[in-house]
Amino acid sequence: MCFSAGLVLGILGTLLHGNILVLGSTETGTVLPWGAALALLMCLMAQLWAGLKSGSLAEPVLMGATTFTVATIAYLWPGPDQLVVPYSPEAMALLPGPTLASLIWWLGSATVTLVAMVLVKWIVVRDRAASR
Template sequence: MPRPVLLGICFASGVVLGVLGTVLHGNILVIGEVGSGVVVPWGAAAALLILLLALLWAGTTGRSLLEPLVLGGTAFTVATIAYLWPGPDQLVVPYSPLAMETLPGPVIASLVWWLGAGVVTLVSMLISSWILAKDR
C-alpha cells in the first residue's frame, strides 16, 4: 500500500476512533454507594484498548512510527476538542473541584480517556519500535 494512502487511512481512523472513544468513554460502573463507591470507567478502558490495537496495526503495517503518530495524534486531538468544547452540550465532563464533587464518575472517565489517549499513543510507539527492531 502506498504510504500516502496509509497515512490518509490513519488520519481518518484517528478521527473515527477519537469520536468513538469520546462516545464510549461515558460508560462507567460504580461499585458501592453512588457518592462514595469505586468508579470503574470500563468504557474508557475499552476505548483505549481499541485505540491501542489500531495504533499497533498502523505501526506494524507502515513499518515506521509515523503512522501511529498520525493516528494517535488525531485521536488525541479529537478527544482534546471534545474535552475543551464550551457550552452545555458537552460529551466530556472537564475536571473542576465542583464537577469532581458532584459527578466523580464522569469526571474520572473523561480524564482517563483524554489523558489515556496520549499515553496509549506513546506506549504503542514504544511497542511498535520494539516489534520493528525485533523483525530486522
C-alpha cells in the same frame, strides 16, 4: 487512512468513554470507567496494527495525534452540551465518575500513543534483528 481512522477512534472513544460502573453505593462506591478503558484499548490495538503493518512510526503517530486532537476538542468544547466533563474540583465533587472517565480518556489517548510508538519501535527492531 490513519488520519481517518484517528478521527473515527476519537469520535468512538469520546462516545464510549462515559460508560462507567459503580460498585457499591452511588456516593461512596468504587468507580470503574470501563468505557474509557475499552476506548483506550481500541486505540492501542489500532495504532499497533497500523505501525506494525507499515513498519514505521509515522502511522501510529498520525492516528494517535488525530485521536488526541478529537478528544481535546471534546474536552474543551464550551457550552452545556458537552460530551466530556472537564476536570475541576467542583466537577469532581458533583460527578466523580464521569469526571474521572473523561480525564482518563483525554490523558490516556496521548499516553496510549506513546506506548504504541515504543511497542512498534521495539517489535520492528526486534523483527529486523531476527531476520538477519
